[in-house]
Each structure stands twice: as structure tokens, then as C-alpha cells.
Amino acid sequence: MNKLKSPNKFRFNPETLRYEDVGKSIRRTVRRIIVFLVSSFVIAIVYYIVYSLFFDTYSEYSIKRENKILAEHLTEINEQYKKLHEVILDISKRDTNIYSVIFETKPLDDIFVTEEQSSTKYEFLHTKTIKELALLAKDKTETLTDKLRVQSENVNNFKNLLSLKQVEIEYIPAIVPIKNLHINAVGASIGDKINPIHKSLHGHKGIDFAVPVGSEVIATASGTVKDIITRKFSTGTEIIIDHGNDYETRYLYLNEALVKKGAQVSRGDVIGKVGNIGVTVPHLHYELRIGGKIADPLNYFFMELSPKDAILFAKTSQSKGQSLD
Numbered sequence: 001m002n003k004l005k006s007p008n009k010f011r012f013n014p015e016t017l018r019y020e021d022v023g024k025s026i027r028r029t030v031r032r033i034i035v036f037l038v039s040s041f042v043i044a045i046v047y048y049i050v051y052s053l054f055f056d057t058y059s060e061y062s063i064k065r066e067n068k069i070l071a072e073h074l075t076e077i078n079e080q081y082k083k084l085h086e087v088i089l090d091i092s093k094r095d096t097n098i099y100s101v102i103f104e105t106k107p108l109d110d111i112f113v114t115e116e117q118s119s120t121k122y123e124f125l126h127t128k129t130i131k132e133l134a135l136l137a138k139d140k141t142e143t144l145t146d147k148l149r150v151q152s153e154n155v156n157n158f159k160n161l162l163s164l165k166q167v168e169i170e171y172i173p174a175i176v177p178i179k180n181l182h183i184n185a186v187g188a189s190i191g192d193k194i195n196p197i198h199k200s201l202h203g204h205k206g207i208d209f210a211v212p213v214g215s216e217v218i219a220t221a222s223g224t225v226k227d228i229i230t231r232k233f234s235t236g237t238e239i240i241i242d243h244g245n246d247y248e249t250r251y252l253y254l255n256e257a258l259v260k261k262g263a264q265v266s267r268g269d270v271i272g273k274v275g276n277i278g279v280t281v282p283h284l285h286y287e288l289r290i291g292g293k294i295a296d297p298l299n300y301f302f303m304e305l306s307p308k309d310a311i312l313f314a315k316t317s318q319s320k321g322q323s324l325d
Contacts, residue, residue, distance in 0.1 A: 070134045077137040084144045088151055170267060171243040173220035174303040177251060177286045178209050183309075185210050187283065187324050189317035190296050206250070206287035207297045207317060208324040213282045215274040217251050219265045220286075220300075228257050235285070235325070236277045241265065246292075252285040253277055253325065283324045 178185070187208030192201045223243035230237045237254040255275025259265060276282045288297045298314050305313060 067131075070131050074134040074137050077134065077141050081137065081141050081144055084141070084148055088144070088148055168245065170222045171245060171247065173243060173247060173249050173288055173297070173300050175218075175220050175267065176209075176301055176304050177217055177220050177249075178211055178215060178284060179218060181209060181211070183312060183316060186313055186316045186320075188320035188322065189298055189314075190294060191318075193320070193323040195323065202323075204323045205294050206252075206285050208320075209284045209286065210281055210324060211274055211284060213255070213274055213276045215282075215284070216270045217254060217272045217274060217284055219267055219269045219271050220249055220288075221247065222264075222266045223247075223249075225259050225261050225263045225265060225271075228259075228261050233277075236275045237272065239271055241271075246290050248289045248292075250285075250287040250289070252287070253283055280324045285325050 187210050188204055189207040190204055193204040195202045217239075219241060221241075221243045223241045225239065226242040226248070227240040228237065229235075229240070235252045237257050239251045239254065239257050239259065241249050241251075243249065251272060253275060254272040255277075257272045259269075259271045265271060274282055274284050286297055288295045288300060298310070298317060301310060301313065
């Protein structure tokens with residue numbers, strides 16, 4: 001005999017007041033659950049996308065905050081680097097000038113490079129992240145600080161050597177022979193210059209200072225007045241001072257000498273006054289000789305002129321193609 005199929009099970013639904021097929025109800029429920037899960041998943045994805053477009057995640061917020069801190073740190077380090085670099089430049093220029101004049105030798109090799117020399121080394125920086133730039137700047141600052149420490153040690157060593165040579169330094173011509181000299185008064189320095197009278201080239205042996213008649217002339221170092229020569233229609237009164245150690249200075253075109261031959265003078269003492277000889281405009285012609293050879297006085301004004309002013313003095317005097325005598 002054929003078995004009868006079991007009849008479907010029904011359950012009364014009090015809400016619909018109907019008997020419903022239990023099997024169909026289960027399938028409907030499963031289907032609803034699946035639809036609910038899929039819909040929730042789709043909504044969650046859409047929500048995440050929208051949130052990501054308008055709001056930062058915690059990780060993104062942390063990265064942005066870190067980048068901001070690193071950028072501020074990089075700016076601070078760059079400022080420190082700039083200040084340190086300026087200090088080292090100034091120290092090195094003074095170091096070079098003083099060593100060459102006082103000790104007649106070259107200083108230690110410069111431990112810095114100029115901006116022109118170093119600029120091409122950093123073309124790759126545009127490929128670096130902010131964090132990498134900050135670390136690089138930190139390393140450069142630390143390196144520069146070490147270099148500054150070395151320069152400071154050099155300065156201290158120089159001070160010790162300076163104290164030993166203090167007496168000798170007093171006899172090295174190292175100041176401008178006119179007090180409160182204005183840069184516009186600086187004339188031609190040594191070299192071939194045009195003679196103002198003959199309009200031909202001649203070897204100019206000193207540096208000219210165009211100053212008013214009666215301007216006080218001072219000794220550029222301590223020493224002994226070696227000679228006083230007067231040529232009324234040529235170079236006026238000339239004072240020659242022997243500073244020892246082969247240093248000798250000469251002061252020409254004066255109208256009078258306020259010292260006598262054989263007198264001892266100190267650096268800064270007034271020794272004469274500028275005159276008006278009548279050949280050219282009133283001026284002082286100042287010469288420096290070392291071992292009987294002509295030396296450029298511009299290299300020996302380090303006690304009064306900063307490196308910047310010394311460069312300005314040099315440019316001004318070198319640009320004058322005609323001497324005043």
C-alpha cells in the first residue's frame with residue numbers, strides 16, 4: 001500500500017486569525033533574516049564611506065597631529081640651524097683675519113661650507129616626508145652644534161695664545177689712523193692708480209683718507225717715532241713710526257707733527273693733523289711696511305672693523321682708480 005504523505009502542519013495566527021503553514025513561515029523568517037543582514041551590511045558600508053569622506057579616523061587624526069608636531073619641530077630646528085650657521089660664519093671670518101695678521105699663519109681649515117657650496121646637496125629634499133625632514137634637520141643641527149663647539153675651542157685656544165702675545169699685539173698696526181672715519185672718506189689703496197696730477201698710472205704705496213684740514217691723525221700701534229720729514233711743496237709733513245718686529249707705519253700730507261723724533265707713542269695717541277698741501281684735496285696718506293716691503297693696510301684694521309665693514313672698506317678703496325697724491 002502506498003504510504004500517505006503526512007499532512008502539512010498548521011498553526012493558528014491570532015494576529016491574522018488564520019491558520020498558517022508552519023514550513024512556509026520558517027522559510028519566510030529565514031528569508032527576512034538574510035535580507036536584514038544583507039541590508040545592514042550594505043548600510044554599514046555606505047555609512048563607513050560617507051564617514052571617511054567627511055571625518056578622520058582615529059589613525060588619520062593621529063598621523064595628522066604627528067605631522068603637525070613634526071612640522072613645528074622642523075621650523076624650530078631650521079631657525080636654530082640658521083642662527084648657528086651665522087655665528088660660525090662670523091667666528092670663522094674673524095679667526096681667519098686675526099690669525100693671518102697676528103700670527104702670520106693660516107687658521108684651522110674652515111669647518112663650514114658656504115650656502116652656494118651646499119645648496120646643490122639638498123635637491124633631493126623634496127622627495128622626503130616631513131618626519132624624514134625633521135630627523136635630517138635634527139642631525140644637521142647636532143652636527144653644526146658640534147662644529148660650533150670646535151670653533152669655540154679654537155677661540156679659547158686663541159685667547160690663551162693672545163694673552164701670551166699681548167705685548168706684541170700692542171705693537172701691531174691694527175686700527176684706522178683717523179678717529180670716527182666715515183666710509184665715504186676712504187680713498188684708493190695700494191696698487192696701480194692714476195696720478196691726479198700727471199694722469200698716468202703709478203704704484204700707490206698706501207691708502208688715502210679724504211678728511212678735512214685739521215683732522216687728528218692717530219698712531220695705529222705703539223712704537224717709536226723714527227723720523228719726521230717735511231716737504232712743504234710735496235708731501236707736507238711725514239711721520240715715520242717704528243713699531244718693532246719689522247712693522248713700520250708712515251703718515252703723509254700733514255700740516256704739523258705733534259710728536260718729536262725719538263718719542264714713544266701708544267696706539268691711539270694723536271701724532272699730527274691733516275694739512276692742505278695745495279696739490280690735491282686735503283687727505284691723509286697712510287702706509288704700512290713689514291720688513292721694508294709694502295703691505296696693504298686694509299688687512300690690518302681688524303681691531304676696529306667687523307668683517308662686514310672690512311669688506312665694505314676693501315670694496316670702496318679698490319673701486320677708486322685714482323689716488324689723491
